[in-house]
Amino acid sequence: MRRSSATRGKRADGRPTGIAVIAVEGFKSLKERQSIDIRPLTLLAGANSSGKSSIMQPLLLLKQTLEAPYDPGALLLDGPNIRFTSTKQILSRSGRQQGKGFGLWLLMHESGHGLGFSFATKPGGGFDIKHMLLGTGQYPEAFVLFPEMTHEQVIGIIPPEWKSVHSSLEESPLGPGFNWTVVRDRCFLSLALTHPEMKTLKISLDQFIPPGMLPSRTLSPCIEGFIHLPGLRGNPERTYKTSAVAKNFPGTFENYVASVIHDWQENEPKKMDLLAKGLEKLELTWKVQAKQLDDTRVELLVGRLPHSRPGGARDLVSIADVGFGVSQTLPVLVALLVAQPGQIVYLEQPEIHLHPKAQCGLARVLAEAAERGVVTVVETHSALLLRKIQTLVAQGELDPGLVKLHWFTRRTQDGATQVYSGDLDSAGRFGDWPEDFDEVALEADRQYLDAVEARGIG
Template sequence: MADPPEEQGITAIAVSGFKSLYDECRIEIRPLTVLAGANSSGKSSIMQPLLMMKQTLDAPHDPGPLRIDEPNVHFTSAKQFLCKDENGAFRDFIIAVELDDEFTLTNIYRQPASTRRRQLELVESVYGDLTIRPGMTHEEILQRMPQQLDELRNQISKDAQVNLEWRVVRNRCFYTFELYGESDELGTGLGFRTSPSEIVMSHIRHVIHVPALRGNPQRTYPASPVRGPEFVGRFDVYVAGVISRWRANESSQLRELGKMLEDLGLTWKVTSRRVEDTQVELRVGRLKHSARGGAHDLVNIADVGFGVSQVLPVLVALLVAQPQQLVYIEQPEIHLHPRAQVALAKIIADAANRGVRVVVETHSVLLIQGIQTLIAQEELAHDDVILHWFTRDDEGKTTIHSQEPDSFGAYGDWPEDFAEVQMQADSDYLDAVEQRKLGLFNGRQEPETSGD
């Protein structure tokens, strides 16, 4: 008997009718997925629908078919992200989530025709060949449902001595099948639901989101209990709680975190200290490396450079994530020195090698070159990495060019407007120096400078 296929988690996302993603744009998600491109080219847009699903599932109450107003993504109206066709009508907004390279769930949303209804309508949920839409009759459901589930209905009906039928109900951002009886009271009390969306919902809830805007370092942070692996909303608000738990449990992950910070050239230690019943203080080593007698040479995180507080959520997220869990990090390189940006590639690659599915949205050519180097050094498998390059045409529509690096880390058709920007800047500077030496600026000859 063949072994069952290994679970991989979310392996692809496809979106259409959303912001600049007018036509379907699809990204494959590998252990290490890089999203790159110019500002406003659609990098964040490809991930935002998934985050809206997450915040819909995370909400303490049912917010409707799709929550659009925080904590991960914030809109005040669906009209702010829906695309219009050539006649000015809103197009359907479609998101598809693929699991394990084989199972795809697709949701189709539509702006209601009635001006009285402001909330998006969930038109249908499609699970492979199975389409679930509201208003389906019991007979229509039976034609699409596996025989085993209807046999279960018959058994429950027999045990309860009540005739039960299937109907379609909405469960947050998905449609599902539910058993109900002849009386509303029984139907409500029975509550038996089944849908292929169960496993998809679990993976979406477990997405870890590290946003680009991670806030200023604080003197103290809420001492909220943290368990994981499910983190509701943005991950950066949990960092102090995770570190506090690691310290209380004397976890090796806290030492790993210190090693990561030292590899980045920022500090060698981070710890927490209870300040009040509801607050903790994050303290970091004042020096970059450990020194004799320096175990207590610590300062508040607010008293060191922004690089520590901004990269800390990135590092903690990568450490706390479990295999197959998707970690989406926006701009991991912010406030980091170029040398630290290169070193960060190794930390991200280590998480990918551990089975975490890391999606990095970046503008750092140094980070990408660091990833290429690790592939060339055979510390990262080239087929575990994929680069998606986003561009927009003259009409503002996004196109995605995807490329897997070869075994030496080369991407082949490298986007022309990325690495060449730095080369062009170097060339412009050298040309300016040469022209000035030749007296081509301000109509005067400049004296040659000494080479010392």
């Protein structure tokens, strides 16, 4: 029996987890503020360069900034998830005029925490945090931190519990004389207490406030837990480097696939079974095997045929010797199976290299992940994938409350992105869109039939 959408994507204590809403402004084609709701199956569709990736890229910037082995400043522009070499490549343009910053707002499920980031270019290059908006959900007003804030300005805005941290230090043997200071911690602004006579002393607010009270502390694990699988998932290799297997996967996920499979072989046979079934459902292969060659390399072997046959257990070949469909789809299936409920998996065009029949099968795999509570954000150009998801809803096999569709278009006049969002009803219908794949397909059919008619061939 299917669980209701109300019970999925929630923690053990019953509260929903993770990011509920993403809003972006001033980033590439997202000139004006556009926002998307995040559900267990969030679909981003629209034409090329319509801004689908752009709405997720600020999160990827946060991820690679938080995961960098050194402090790269407020944002690491050129990292493993997304590569920029200049702020100019990021900022929206209006004619010849370039923006000077961009904004990112995230609303969290936890206690209604909200975070707003305003990043501005800095003279030496790159971005700095101009200000950060925090909403704890427990206070009616959100408040804004900016780097140059004075002690008095901080006192004027922060919640009473935070003020008490200052009072308790003032009464300690170290006090009085402590001042609130705004400090940058990677891509976040936070608060610390400093003392003018003790230059090296900087007491972070984090040491006093429970993690659940601080929006940035709620967001960090969510961003670091982000599983990112880009559209270009590398060429199939004869061997893959070994990697750690944990809950988080820094960088892009394709680098972990071979080691995750090897780990499952050793420790989680059920996951291996689910993986094999998923691959077979897509008619790609019926078996996958990871063979550790030495301490640094793993080889991936796959069944040569899509379905098992008597004596076929030894009919395995290197993943480099089968079609691209297997090597490009295997990371998608592994990512969806490895993700915990509430963890976000961002898939860029999971359908690439897949036959239409397999694209339909992929819809079921995505639906199953959503039912398990994994939060999948899918950027797609596949009409079939969307139609199959609608069909699963209409057949009663996928709860429509788990699905959110966002359609991206670009305004003709200035190229600015506009997002249209919709829900599926119980019949899998999403309502009227600005333009959809069907319209394009019908137009192509019309042109073909008109052309045949024009040649006088009946």
